[in-house]
Amino acid sequence: xxxxxxxxxxxxxxxxxxxxxxxVKRLLKNKLAVTGLVIIILQVIxxxxxxxxxxxxxxxxxxxETNLGIGSSHHFLxxxxxxxxxxxxxVYGARIxxxxxxxxxxxxxxxxxxxxxxxxxxxxxxxIVMRIVDLLFAFPGILLAMLIxxxxxxxxxxxxxxxxxxSIPGCARIVRGSVLSxxxxxxIMAMKSLGASDIRILFKHILPNCTAPIIVFATMRMxxxxxxxxxxxxxxLGAQPPTPEWGAMIAxxxxxxxxxxHMAIVPGIAIMLTVFAxxxxxxxxxxxxxxxxxxxx
Amino acid sequence: MLVLIVRRLFQLVLLLFGISxxxxxxxFIAPGDPAAIIAGPTASASDLEAIRAxxxxxxxxxxxxxxxLAGVLHGDFGxxxxxxxxxxxxxxxxxxxxxxxxxxxxxxxxxxxIFAGIISAIKxxxxxxxxxxxxxxxxxxxxxxxxxxxxxxxxxxxLQILPVGGxxxxxxxxxxxxxLVLPAITLGTASAALIARMSRSSMLEVIQxxxxxxxxxxxxxKRSIVWVHALRNAMIPVITIIGIDFGALxxxxxxxxxxxxxxxxxRLMIDAIAARDFPIIQGTVLLVAAIFVVVNLIxxxxxxxxxxxxxxx
Numbered sequence: 001x002x003x004x005x006x007x008x009x010x011x012x013x014x015x016x017x018x019x020x021x022x023x024v025k026r027l028l029k030n031k032l033a034v035t036g037l038v039i040i041i042l043q044v045i046x047x048x049x050x051x052x053x054x055x056x057x058x059x060x061x062x063x064x065e066t067n068l069g070i071g072s073s074h075h076f077l078x079x080x081x082x083x084x085x086x087x088x089x090x091v092y093g094a095r096i097x098x099x100x101x102x103x104x105x106x107x108x109x110x111x112x113x114x115x116x117x118x119x120x121x122x123x124x125x126x127x128i129v130m131r132i133v134d135l136l137f138a139f140p141g142i143l144l145a146m147l148i149x150x151x152x153x154x155x156x157x158x159x160x161x162x163x164x165x166x167s168i169p170g171c172a173r174i175v176r177g178s179v180l181s182x183x184x185x186x187x188i189m190a191m192k193s194l195g196a197s198d199i200r201i202l203f204k205h206i207l208p209n210c211t212a213p214i215i216v217f218a219t220m221r222m223x224x225x226x227x228x229x230x231x232x233x234x235x236x237l238g239a240q241p242p243t244p245e246w247g248a249m250i251a252x253x254x255x256x257x258x259x260x261x262h263m264a265i266v267p268g269i270a271i272m273l274t275v276f277a278x279x280x281x282x283x284x285x286x287x288x289x290x291x292x293x294x295x296x297x
Numbered sequence: 298m299l300v301l302i303v304r305r306l307f308q309l310v311l312l313l314f315g316i317s318x319x320x321x322x323x324x325f326i327a328p329g330d331p332a333a334i335i336a337g338p339t340a341s342a343s344d345l346e347a348i349r350a351x352x353x354x355x356x357x358x359x360x361x362x363x364x365x366l367a368g369v370l371h372g373d374f375g376x377x378x379x380x381x382x383x384x385x386x387x388x389x390x391x392x393x394x395x396x397x398x399x400x401x402x403x404x405x406x407x408x409x410x411i412f413a414g415i416i417s418a419i420k421x422x423x424x425x426x427x428x429x430x431x432x433x434x435x436x437x438x439x440x441x442x443x444x445x446x447x448x449x450x451x452x453x454x455x456l457q458i459l460p461v462g463g464x465x466x467x468x469x470x471x472x473x474x475x476x477l478v479l480p481a482i483t484l485g486t487a488s489a490a491l492i493a494r495m496s497r498s499s500m501l502e503v504i505q506x507x508x509x510x511x512x513x514x515x516x517x518x519k520r521s522i523v524w525v526h527a528l529r530n531a532m533i534p535v536i537t538i539i540g541i542d543f544g545a546l547x548x549x550x551x552x553x554x555x556x557x558x559x560x561x562x563x564r565l566m567i568d569a570i571a572a573r574d575f576p577i578i579q580g581t582v583l584l585v586a587a588i589f590v591v592v593n594l595i596x597x598x599x600x601x602x603x604x605x606x607x608x609x610x
Contacts (some may be wrong), residue, residue, distance in 0.1 A: 032431070113514055136314045140589040141548025143582060147320070150570040150578045151327040227440055231552055234442045235567055254556075261450055268443035276438035283434075 026288035028067035033284025039277035047095040054088040058244040067260040073285045078262045080252065086263065089244035090270050096245050097274060101225040105218055113141055113214075116203050119172065129172065136169040142228055156229075156245070159238040162266025163225050175216050178195020178210040212289040219282035223275045230271050246271045301601060309594050316586045317369065318504045321362050323582075324575040335378050369583070375576035377569075384580035388562055395550050395561035398484060401477050402553075403539075406483035408493055411535065413489070414496025418504060419523060419530075429493065436490025441549055445483035445556035452479060454607060462557035482593060484553040488542050495538040500531040511538075533603060542598035544589045 027033050027209030046053060055074075062083035070078045077087040139147060148162035166191040182188065183206065191201050230247030232238035239245035241252060251265030324331060332348040333340070340348075349355045368375065374384035389591060400609055415431065417426045453461040459479055466473035504527055512522050551563030562581050570579035 032434070057606070133316070134312060135319065137315050137583070138312055138590050139586050140544025141546070143544075143548045144553070145549070146548075146570065147323060147564070147578070147582050150573075150575075150582075151323045153328070155307065189444055223438065227438075230440055233441060234440075235552065235555055237567070237570060247440070247442070250440075250446060254446055257446070257450055257454055264443070264446050264450075267445070269439060270433070271440045272438050275440070276435060279434055279438050 011238065023285075023288045027284050030153075030284040030287065033172070033288075034282040036277035036280035036284070038201075039273055043094050043098065043274060043277070046091050047098045050091045050095055053090055054085065056085040056088045057240045058084065058089045058092040060084060060088075069260070070262050070266075071217050073100055073140075077266050078260070080249075080263045081256055081260065086249075086266050089249060090246070090267055092244040093246045093267060093270060094274070096156070096239065096243070097226045097229060097271075100156060100229045101222045102162035104160045104225045104229075105167060105221045107160070108167025108221065109171055109214065111168040111220060112162065113175055113207075115168065115172035116175025116210075117179060117207070120176040121183060121198070121202055121206070126176075129176070131258065133169040136165070137247050139227075142166075142231060145228060145232065146237065149232065152235045156233075156239045156242070156243070159229055159232050161283065162232075166228075167221050167225070170221070171214070171217055175210055178213055179206055182206050182209050193276065198218055216282055216286045219285055223278035223282065227271065227275045298601065302432065302598060305594055305597060309590060312590055313587060316590070317366060317583060318362065320579045320583045320586075321365050322358075324579065325358060327573070327575070329573060331378070331575060350421070354543070374580035377577050378574045379569075379572055379577075384576050387565060387577060388580055388584060391560055391565050392564050394559050395554070395563060397468060397477065398480055398550055398553060398559060398561060399546060401481035402484035402488065402549075403543070405481045406488035406542075406546070407539065409485070410489040410492025411532075413493040414535075415523065415531075416498050417493070417497040418500035421501060426497075430497065433490040433493045436486050436493075437484065438490050441483050441487060442552050442556050444486060444551060445479065445509045448479045448483060448573070449556075462559065464559040464561070467565050480553050480557045480559060483556065484546060484549050486547055487549070488539075491533060491538060491542050496531065499534045500527060503531040530596055533600070536603075537601060538598060541591055542595050543596075547585050 029035075062079070065075070065079050065083040066081055068075050068079040068083075070076070072078055075085050075087070077085075077090065079085055080089070096100070115129050115132065119126045119133075136144060144166045145159070145162035148165055149158050152161060154160040167169045188201060188205060191205060206256075229238060230245065230250070233243075233245045233247035234251045236251065239246055249266045250266040253262075254258070256263050306367040330345070332345045332352065332354055335352075336344050336348055353361055356364070365375070372385050374388070376383055377387060380387075395601050417429045420426050449461055459474045460472075462476075464476055464480070466476060467472065468477070494536060504523075507526055509522060512526050513519075517526070550561065551566060553559070554561040554563040562584065565577060566581040568574075569581065
C-alpha cells in the first residue's frame with residue numbers, strides 16, 4: 001500500500017519534470033522568444049558587470065569632449081553635452097532599469113497574490129477585494145502611478161512604489177481567477193476533509209498551481225515597469241539628473257536634437273530592446289505553458 | 298438588457314464615489330500642509346490659521362470631502378494654489394486639445410491596427426504575417442516619448458515638412474491637420490500594435506470556424522467572406538481591447554503632450570504634480586478617470602448589444 005503511494009508520488013514528480021522540460025523545449029523552439037532571452041541575459045550581465053565593461057564613471061564630465069558623435073575614438077557611442085560617455089551611462093542605466101523593474105514587479109506580485117488568494121478562496125472577502133481591484137483599475141494606464149507620485153513626491157524609490165501598486169490589480173485578478181477554478185477541484189476538497197488548514201491548502205496546494213499565469217504576468221509586467229519607469233523619468237517625475245536613467249537621458253537629449261541627436265537615440269534603443277525582450281519572452285512563455293493558446297497569438 | 302444597463306449605471310456611480318474619495322484623500326496622505334503651500338514660507342502662524350479657516354481645512358476630513366463632492370457636482374473643483382485660477386476653467390480651456398489628440402490617435406490606431414491584423418490573419422504564416430506581427434511587437438515595446446522625439450527629428454528637424462510641436466490651429470485647416478499628424482502617430486502606435494495583435498488572433502479563430510467553411514463551400518467569394526461574414530464577428534473581442542486600451546491612451550496623452558509641447562490637460566497635470574498644486578491634480582485625475590470608466594461602460598453596453606450571447610449574470 002505504502003509502496004504504491006510512493007511510486008505514485010514519484011511518477012507525479014517525473015510528470016512535473018516532464019512538463020517543465022517540455023515547456024523549456026517549446027520556448028526554445030520559438031525564435032523570437034530565444035532572441036528576447038538572449039537580450040535579457042546580456043542585459044543582466046551588463047548590469048552586474050557594469051564597472052568592468054566601461055572605462056569611465058557614469059557622471060564623469062569632460063568639457064573638452066562634449067557632444068562627440070557615435071563612433072568617436074575612446075567613446076564608441078559618443079558623449080553627451082557634458083562630455084559624459086554615453087555607453088557608460090547606458091550600461092549603468094541597464095542596472096537601474098532592471099533593479100527598479102524587478103523590485104516594482106516583485107512588490108506588486110506580493111500585493112496581488114495576497115489579494116487574489118484571499119479573494120478567490122474566501123467568498124466573504126471576495127466582494128471587497130474585487131471592489132479594490134475595480135477601483136485601482138479605474139485610473140487609466142500610467143495615471144495611477146502618477147497620482148501616487150503626486151502624493152509621495154518625485155524620486156526613483158517612489159516610482160518603484162507607484163508601479164508596484166499599479167501592478168496589484170492585474171495580478172490580483174489573474175490569481176483570483178486561477179484560485180476560483182482550482183478550489184473546486186476534488187483534491188482540494190479531499191485536503192479539506194482531511195483537516196488541512198486553509199493556509200496549508202492556499203500556499204502548498206493552490207499557489208503552486210497558479211504559477212504559470214503568474215510567471216507570464218510577471219514577465220510582461222517587467223516590460224511595462226521598465227517602459228513606465230523611463231516614461232516617468234522622462235516627465236521629470238522619476239530619476240533626477242544626473243542619474244544615468246534611460247528616460248532621463250532622453251529628456252536631456254531632447255534639448256540637443258540639432259547638435260547631438262544620438263544623445264536621445266541611443267537610450268531609446270536600449271529601452272526598446274529591453275521592453276521588446278520581456279514582451280516576446282512573456283509571449284513565448286504563455287504559448288509554451290499553454291499549448292492550446294498557440295493558435296491564437 | 299435594461300436591467301444590465303441600470304445595474305452597470307449603479308456600479309458606475311459607486312465607482313465614481315470611490316475614485317473621488319481616493320483623489321480627494323491624496324491631498325491628506327501627502328506630506329506638507331496645503332495652507333503652507335499657499336501662504337509661502339514667510340507666513341505667520343495666524344496667517345496659516347486664517348487660510349485654513351477660509352479653505353475649510355479646519356473642518357473634519359469627511360465634512361471636507363462632502364463639501365468637495367458637493368462642489369464637484371456643481372462644476373466647482375476648487376482653485377489652483379499657484380495661480381488662483383478656477384480648476385474647472387483651467388481644465389476646460391485645455392480639454393479640446395487633449396480631446397483632439399485622443400480621438401486622432403484612436404483613429405490612427407484603429408485604421409492601422411485592424412487592417413494590419415486582418416491582412417496578417419488572411420496571409421497566415423506568410424512573410425507579411427511574420428513582419429507585421431514583429432512590427433506590432435516592436436510597436437508595443439517602443440517608448441512613445443522616444444518615438445515622438447524621433448519623429449520630430451526626422452519630419453520636423455531634418456525634412457522640415459511638419460511642425461515641431463504645439464496644437465493651436467483649427468482642426469479644419471491644413472495647419473491644424475499637419476500639427477496633429479506626428480502626435481497622433483506617436484500616441485496611436487502602441488494601441489495600433491495591440492489592436493493588430495487582437496484582430497489577427499480573433500480573425501484567425503473566426504476564419505477557421507464552421508460557418509466560414511460553410512460559406513466557402515457555398516462558393517461565396519473569398520473577399521466577401523473576409524470583409525462581410527468574418528469581420529463582424531471577429532471585431533467583437535477587438536472592441537473590448539479598444540475599450541481597455543483607451544485608458545492607456547488617455548494616460549499616454551500626458552506624455553505625448555509633453556513631447557510636442559501641446560497645451561492640454563496632461564501637461565496641466567504634470568506641471569501641477571511638480572508644483573504640488575493639489576486642486577489641479579485632483580481635478581485632472583478625477584476627470585480622466587471619470588471619462589475612462591464612462592467610456593468603458595458605453596463599450597460594455599455596445600458589446601452586449603452586438604453580441605446577444607453575452608450575459609452578465
